[in-house]
Amino acid sequence: MDLLKPRVLLVDDEAGLRELVQVYLENSGFEVIEAADGLKAEAELKNEAFDLVILDVMMPQLDGLTLCRMIRSSQVDLPILLLTAKGEEADRLLGFEYGADDYVVKPFSPRELTARAKALLRRSVKFQQTNEALLRYPNLLIDNARHWVEWFNQEIILTPKEFSLLILLAKKPLQVYSREQIMSLAWGEDYLAELRIVDVHVKNLREKFNSIAPFNYLQTVWGIGYKFEVPR
Structure with missing residues (x-):
């Protein structure tokens, strides 16, 4: 070896x-x-x-x-x-x-x-190797360095692609990203696939969080893409 x-x-x-x-x-x-x-x-x-x-x-x-x-x-x-x-x-x-x-x-x-x-x-x-500050929102903790996510004090296990998607959106609340932008910015410019793949990963993220408590941070912007919004 x-x-x-x-x-x-x-x-x-x-x-x-x-x-x-x-x-x-x-x-x-x-x-x-x-x-x-x-x-x-x-x-x-x-x-x-x-x-x-x-x-x-x-x-x-x-x-x-x-x-x-x-x-x-x-x-x-x-x-x-x-x-x-x-x-x-x-x-x-x-x-x-x-x-x-x-x-x-x-x-x-x-x-x-x-x-x-x-x-x-x-x-x-x-x-x-990424070592950025923690992202904290109500009941949500994202630790980029440890690939760690907590929702209502319970760990959420995410794949690398799901985590990259969550980090991209969570860093800039209210910023709307198209599916093309998500594929490029979260997963690399050399990532080529059907745009529906983004929807699949968003669906997976929502299901994992919703299994613990209703998760409304990931919002669909119809006809454009997705954004991260902290519920009021």
Whole structure:
């Protein structure tokens, strides 16, 4: 194990694709561990630490979406990149609901996949190193340095993408952000996806907060996007 290289778990049942992607990733400075199906990937995750998971959606025995949800339930900060079939929008949206951070559509360019993997790691590392002041609002505490959110004195577990979205809006109450601005400012200019993905993450945020107490800070501005507003 090379402690200086980011460790990637590459999960896909196509041996040829794994081999091709592994070559590109290793040439770009990654250490790659392969798994041919979801069950083998699950075993690797129990025994090894990784910096990124690249996960095919359609696999035998244990599919990628189920594994994505399992990973996110125990490792909230581990970036997950999905490999999906062209046109399977439902799978992509469901993947984001389950906690995926990005996706690449098959067939894809290995260069694009490598670029997206690097972008996810940059956002992850930058996020971990951020050390800004606490954001405090009535019954809400956001600690950017620790990736910690409290709502009515109870911790809310957020994915990195959900947390970045919340931080962006909470830093500037009443500022209205379009979906395009959220994707660019919260998740990086190289983040490309359907605009509906923003709605999925907002929905997930609201559900997590509402499970404890009604959460009215995230407001929809119809026809434009979203804003953070402190209830009066």
